[in-house]
Amino acid sequence: xxxxxxxxxxxxxxxxxxxRKAPYGTVxxxxxxxxxxxxxxxxxxxxxxxxxxxxxxxKKDQDTAGTEMKNFSKTYRALEMYDVEKLYVEKESMETxxxxxxxxxxxxxxxxxxxxxxxxxxxxxxxxx
Amino acid sequence: MKFGIQINEGPYTHQASDTAYQFTxxxxxxxxEVMRVFFYHDGVNNGTxxxxxxxxxxxxxxxxxxxxxxxDLDLVICVAAAQRRGLVDEDEMKRNSxxxxxxxxxxxxxxxxxxxxxxxxxxRLVVFGD
Numbered sequence: 001x002x003x004x005x006x007x008x009x010x011x012x013x014x015x016x017x018x019x020r021k022a023p024y025g026t027v028x029x030x031x032x033x034x035x036x037x038x039x040x041x042x043x044x045x046x047x048x049x050x051x052x053x054x055x056x057x058x059k060k061d062q063d064t065a066g067t068e069m070k071n072f073s074k075t076y077r078a079l080e081m082y083d084v085e086k087l088y089v090e091k092e093s094m095e096t097x098x099x100x101x102x103x104x105x106x107x108x109x110x111x112x113x114x115x116x117x118x119x120x121x122x123x124x125x126x127x128x129x
Numbered sequence: 130m131k132f133g134i135q136i137n138e139g140p141y142t143h144q145a146s147d148t149a150y151q152f153t154x155x156x157x158x159x160x161x162e163v164m165r166v167f168f169y170h171d172g173v174n175n176g177t178x179x180x181x182x183x184x185x186x187x188x189x190x191x192x193x194x195x196x197x198x199x200x201d202l203d204l205v206i207c208v209a210a211a212q213r214r215g216l217v218d219e220d221e222m223k224r225n226s227x228x229x230x231x232x233x234x235x236x237x238x239x240x241x242x243x244x245x246x247x248x249x250x251x252x253r254l255v256v257f258g259d
Contacts, residue, residue, distance in 0.1 A: 011249050027213075028137075031170055034209055038241040042249065125248040127135070128256055 013124035014045045019054035020128065024069045029057045032129035033075055040082035047086035047123075048079075049116060050108070051093045058087075060105045076106050090116050131162045133247030137258025139171035140189035141182065146175050149257040150192055157200045165203045165247045166193075168236075170258065173211045176204065178233035190233050197235040204236045205243045 017036055023029045039046065050057055057076070064071040079087070087108045094100070094110060101110055111119065120126060134153055138145035153163050168175050180190045197204050206216055212225070218232040232238065248254045 013249055015245075015248060027170060031210060035169075035241050035244065039245045042242070042245045044245070044249065125254050126256075127248070127254075128258075129137075 012045055015125045016123040017048045018128040019050045019057055020052040022053040023057040028129045030072055040084055046084050049088045051090035055089055055093045058104045058106055060103055131164055131252045132156055133164050133251035133254040134166040135256045136168050136172040137170045139174040145257040146189055154196060164251050165205055167244045167247060168206045169210055173206045173214055173216045176206045176216055176233050176236040177231045179231050194233055194235045206236055206238045208238050208240055211238055
């Protein structure tokens with residue numbers, strides 16, 4: 001990997017953000033999204049994976065009024081404008097929770113756990129939230 | 130090897146900072162480079178100089194400060210995460226009209242770009258947390 005390092009500015013690495021936690025209850029999902037948005041300015045090869053309870057982060061029709069939490073789910077729709085377009089959902093996590101592709105507020109590619117593993121193998125930087 | 134370190138959990142509640150410290154120390158002592166330690170989520174709380182643990186316990190914050198002094202480590206606290214949790218340096222105090230600051234020496238507050246930059250420049254970015 002070091003050999004491939006070019007001068008700063010010219011380096012493009014594969015960044016994968018692993019979103020594993022429910023959108024509310026802890027701050028991880030929100031602060032992960034903040035990293036993705038800031039990171040987009042660096043023009044790296046970015047992909048997002050939603051797995052475990054993280055699949056709920058992109059569930060349609062979130063309503064947080066009763067808990068007074070900030071509903072940030074619409075921000076996922078803006079990712080496209082930041083050229084973050086590789087969104088993956090782990091099939092097993094989705095199905096275990098009774099969800100289908102229709103339940104998500106963004107277009108995703110559903111991959112099996114094994115396919116996600118292969119994708120992980122291929123990354124330079126894995127950020128797990 | 131050139132490492133970047135990310136710490137996602139606060140001191141004393143979670144072992145992440147302890148493990149990251151031991152890892153960083155071992156890496157440096159074995160001749161590796163640690164380009165940056167980035168504190169995120171509750172990890173920002175590792176950088177308050179107001180921490181006062183019982184005397185018979187380790188001082189997580191001072192340990193980082195000492196390690197940074199010895200090896201000229203770059204300890205960076207995420208500004209967005211810090212603002213939410215009340216971690217403040219002198220500039221932030223003035224900028225947000227607060228009446229105090231609490232950042233430990235050797236730590237600095239900066240943006241998330243510093244984390245991405247570490248990911249780009251380091252051969253390994255190692256994340257400590259859940």
